Amino acid sequence: xxxxxxxxxxxxxxxxxxxxxxxxxxxxxxxxxxxxxxxxxxxxxxxxxxxxxxxxxxxxxxxxxxxxxxxxxxxxxxxxxxxxxxxxxxxxxxxxxxxxxxxxxxxxxxxxxxxxxxxxxxxxxxxxxxxxxxxxxxxxxxxxxxxxxxxxxxxxxxxxxxxxxxxxxxxxxxxxxxxxxxxxxxxxxxxxxxxxxxxxxxxxxxxxxxxxxxxxxxxxxxxxxxxxxxxxxxxxxx
Ligand SMILES: Cc1cc2nc3c(=O)[nH]c(=O)nc-3n(C[C@H](O)[C@H](O)[C@H](O)COP(=O)(O)O)c2cc1C
Numbered sequence: 001x002x003x004x005x006x007x008x009x010x011x012x013x014x015x016x017x018x019x020x021x022x023x024x025x026x027x028x029x030x031x032x033x034x035x036x037x038x039x040x041x042x043x044x045x046x047x048x049x050x051x052x053x054x055x056x057x058x059x060x061x062x063x064x065x066x067x068x069x070x071x072x073x074x075x076x077x078x079x080x081x082x083x084x085x086x087x088x089x090x091x092x093x094x095x096x097x098x099x100x101x102x103x104x105x106x107x108x109x110x111x112x113x114x115x116x117x118x119x120x121x122x123x124x125x126x127x128x129x130x131x132x133x134x135x136x137x138x139x140x141x142x143x144x145x146x147x148x149x150x151x152x153x154x155x156x157x158x159x160x161x162x163x164x165x166x167x168x169x170x171x172x173x174x175x176x177x178x179x180x181x182x183x184x185x186x187x188x189x190x191x192x193x194x195x196x197x198x199x200x201x202x203x204x205x206x207x208x209x210x211x212x213x214x215x216x217x218x219x220x221x222x223x224x225x226x227x228x229x230x231x232x233x234x235x236x237x238x
Contacts, residue, residue, distance in 0.1 A: 008180035067205035070156035070237035086197035098189035101182035106170040151211025158237035187231035209233040
């Protein structure tokens with residue numbers, strides 16, 4: 001392991017969430033003054049309005065919103081296929097629905113099923129090449145247990161959680177420490193693909209979950225011995 005890896009891994013270590021620091025994380029959140037946060041920059045010159053012609057993509061993007069209230073209904077096979085097509089390698093493994101620095105594609109995608117047709121309580125790996133799910137033979141926790149390991153307020157039961165896992169080494173091997181940024185950016189691009197697919201869908205809703213107990217979920221996915229981190233969880237339901 002070289003110095004670059006060590007520094008990125010120090011950052012990973014410092015940003016981990018666990019039972020040991022989640023109280024501290026929660027009090028940081030509650031003491032944050034969200035009424036006075038900066039949401040854009042101001043410049044002295046006047047703003048020049050731009051033309052608007054709402055394209056198909058704009059229509060979908062304008063419908064994107066987080067939902068934290070689920071009807072506890074199951075996700076069917078068709079919906080699962082639609083949702084995961086957002087991550088598909090449409091033009092081969094090096095040309096997917098989202099870009100990647102140097103086509104390193106360091107993000108892997110898992111589906112933790114709480115209520116999914118044909119896949120109850122399963123943890124699935126998504127194969128973006130063949131657009132297929134593979135049963136990992138690992139058991140998904142029941143929603144009640146899952147919720148205890150997520151720092152999020154939701155009502156009802158989502159059908160599933162997509163977990164984006166970053167095998168950041170694929171990027172740092174090529175770009176050294178800067179590859180760490182690239183790996184996280186790539187996971188963000190994958191996350192946005194999911195967000196747009198949900199916005200496009202008539203039945204699906206979802207919310208991103210950043211407050212996720214890293215070690216618990218890495219172990220649930222059977223990746224405890226791998227060099228990887230949880231990038232984000234995405235709760236999806238109806
Ligand atoms: C990286 C990231 C992490 C997030 N984590 C959480 C979370 O832990 N809990 C939550 O309720 N929402 C979470 N969100 C959703 C944001 O709160 C939400 O996107 C933001 O408030 C804007 O609202 P909107 O998505 O409805 O437009 C997260 C979003 C992002 C991009």
